Amino acid sequence: MNWRALFKPSAKYSILSLLVVGIVVGVIGYFATQQTLHATSSDAFCMTCHSNHSLKDEVLASAHGGNEHGFTVQCQDCHLPHSPIKYLMKKIVVSKDLYGFLTIDGFNTQAWLDEHRKEQADKALEYFRANDSANCQHCHTRIYQNQPESMKKIAVRMHTMNFQKEPDKRKTCVDCHKGVAHVYPKD
Numbered sequence: 778m779n780w781r782a783l784f785k786p787s788a789k790y791s792i793l794s795l796l797v798v799g800i801v802v803g804v805i806g807y808f809a810t811q812q813t814l815h816a817t818s819s820d821a822f823c824m825t826c827h828s829n830h831s832l833k834d835e836v837l838a839s840a841h842g843g844n845e846h847g848f849t850v851q852c853q854d855c856h857l858p859h860s861p862i863k864y865l866m867k868k869i870v871v872s873k874d875l876y877g878f879l880t881i882d883g884f885n886t887q888a889w890l891d892e893h894r895k896e897q898a899d900k901a902l903e904y905f906r907a908n909d910s911a912n913c914q915h916c917h918t919r920i921y922q923n924q925p926e927s928m929k930k931i932a933v934r935m936h937t938m939n940f941q942k943e944p945d946k947r948k949t950c951v952d953c954h955k956g957v958a959h960v961y962p963k964d
């Protein structure tokens with residue numbers, strides 16, 4: 778076969794038809810990526826590596842497991858961003874965990890999690906602090922203004938006090954609320 782022919786302008790197909798093929802391939806690629814990203818965000822996916830960790834049971838036992846109300850907050854609702862670009866960025870960061878999974882001795886054991894809980898929790902908190910707990914605020918939209926009547930007085934007082942501060946002096950949700958899904962370790 779004459780390889781040079783590959784680089785010559787095509788005589789057989791019009792530029793237009795090549796363009797159409799290109800767009801179709803691009804669109805398929807786009808959706809394939811979306812599908813992969815979606816598949817890699819389910820609880821089941823997180824639990825492929827964290828399968829021996831008590832994380833899911835902890836969520837189910839917490840207020841965010843909502844047995845009484847019939848909802849369960851998913852791992853990604855709290856741990857992954859909503860904006861597509863940031864989502865991809867975080868995915869790329871998370872993909873380093875594949876390396877960790879393969880190299881950290883005994884990673885997928887409860888003993889490892891128990892031993893490294895504090896350090897892992899603080900790493901996780903960095904993400905929440907970096908974006909003003911955006912994932913929490915995505916669901917809890919009436920914390921600072923227009924609070925529901927049923928909200929505890931102490932909660933209204935603390936939230937209002939926090940909101941009255943200069944934006945850069947405010948605490949973020951996880952500064953006051955640790956361990957909302959997993960028990961935050963004391964030491």
Ligand code: HEC
Nearest residue numbers: 817818822823826852853856874875877878884897900901
């Ligand atoms: C490929 C295996 C793998 C998958 C899949 C995986 N993790 Fe992890 N995860 C790890 C490893 C390994 C660590 C420890 C990383 C380290 O300390 O270097 C970790 C640590 C974490 C941490 C604490 C450290 C941090 O950087 O925040 C959180 C939170 C976390 N994972 C959440 C998730 C969520 C949510 C999912 C599903 C979207 C998920 N993981 C899927 C392997 C995985």
Ligand code: HEC
Nearest residue numbers: 840841846850851854855910912913916917950951954957
């Ligand atoms: C997918 C939506 C969703 C996300 C994300 C979410 N929550 Fe919640 N949260 C809820 C629901 C629903 C309840 C239960 C409300 C009820 O039972 O009245 C709740 C309950 C709570 C409570 C009261 C119960 C308790 O545990 O004391 C606190 C505090 C709380 N969330 C803080 C947070 C923080 C902090 C984050 C981020 C780390 C967060 N939530 C993320 C939906 C969410």
Ligand code: HEC
Nearest residue numbers: 913914917920927928929931932935936939948949950953
């Ligand atoms: C300055 C500390 C502080 C900050 C910041 C803060 N909270 Fe709270 N929050 C409290 C206290 C104190 C309570 C009442 C005790 C409790 O329920 O844990 C409370 C209660 C709650 C409750 C339960 C309210 C009820 O009674 O129905 C939810 C939900 C909640 N906070 C979510 C959030 C979210 C989401 C953020 C971030 C947008 C946030 N909080 C920021 C201190 C804070």
Ligand code: HEC
Nearest residue numbers: 823832833841850851852855897898901955956958959961
């Ligand atoms: C309601 C929000 C929420 C949900 C749902 C949630 N997490 Fe977390 N996660 C947090 C927060 C906040 C931290 C930071 C430490 C803390 O406050 O307990 C954390 C910490 C972690 C850590 C670090 C170790 C630790 O225990 O602190 C891992 C690993 C983790 N989450 C994985 C998961 C996985 C896997 C799921 C799904 C089964 C999940 N999380 C569901 C909010 C959540």
